[in-house]
Amino acid sequence: MSSYHTPVLLNEVISGLNIKSNGIYVDGTVGGGGHSREIFKLLDKNGLLICNDIDIEAIEEAKREIPSSKNIIYINDNYKNLVSNLHNLNIEKVDGVLLDLGVSSHQIDDAARGFSYMIDAPLDMRMSKDTDITAYDVVNGYSYEELVEILFSYGEEKYSRFIAKQIIKSREINPIKTTTELADITKKAYQIKNNYGSGHPAKKTFQAIRIEVNKELEKLSECIVSLTRLLKRGGRICIISFHSLEDRIVKQTFVELEKSCICDKMSPICTCNKKSEIEILTKKPLTASAKEIENNSRSKSAKLRIAQKK
Known part of the structure; x- marks a missing residue:
């Protein structure tokens, strides 16, 4: 195998x-x-x-x-x-x-692809390198309203508005370039809300952005x-x-x-x-x-x- x-x-x-x-x-x-x-x-x-x-x-x-x-x-x-x-x-x-x-194990484990919130890598998340936009473009270029929409619709993220605000706030200081930076932003958002839940706080955000980048649905x-x-x-x-x-x-x-x-x-x-x-x-x-x-x-x-x- x-x-x-x-x-x-x-x-x-x-x-x-x-x-x-x-x-x-x-x-x-x-x-x-x-x-x-x-x-x-x-x-x-x-x-x-x-x-x-x-x-x-x-x-x-x-x-x-x-x-x-x-x-x-x-x-x-x-x-x-x-x-x-x-x-x-x-x-x-x-x-x-x-x-x-699903996303393949190889795509998740390949740091260069930027799919995983567990591996530090550039924000990419493209299943094909021919795809026009990357996760970096979404995170740093989408408006607050657009971020809220994809986080809620594609990630079913109940804190979509709050996480979008934290993303906007962070990128106004410096562009968000890596998976670790984005994961840390969502982690802090959950800490502020005092609600970690059972899964990783970045899971839904990463899912939403990946779906948007690849137009999966x-x-x-x-x-x-x-x-x-x-x-x-x-x-x-x-x-x-x-x-x-x-x-x-x-x-x-x-x-x-x-x-x-x-x-x-x-x-x-x-x-x-x-x-x-x-x-x-x-x-x-x-x-x-x-x-x-x-x-x-x-x-x-x-x-x-x-x-x-x-």
């Missing part, structure tokens, strides 16, 4: 995809290739695996992790562009799709709908999320796709012509076992939802 990134819920994903040996499968967020490697093992010479990731370092690691084969195609792009990229490859239907929406629901419609009948989509905002979007999108008629209940006949597109196979999300959490603490917050195309 590569130390680059440990795949979470690996057995659950492989089981959930219900892999056909001659099928076409898409890993929209290949990371270090852990999930893809196991998918590829189950494919025969007629199968095809598409490995996509916005991070070129992840693509390079996946190529080292997975045996070289003409039955694998690599794409370096945002998974939200998968449908158009697959169409360009003349792939109209697939048997399975996997999305792992933008068009996520539309993307899920598009990828679901790529599936052949009986094909499956597996989506792993790591925080409540993502999981809520996945859940709500699946529910809408599973609905049939959406006419008013008082209407005598159906006029909407809406058909149920999927069957949700996980009424409650699958989570990591105690053993997996013991071996990989980052799997603790992972939630897997699975749906099958009708």
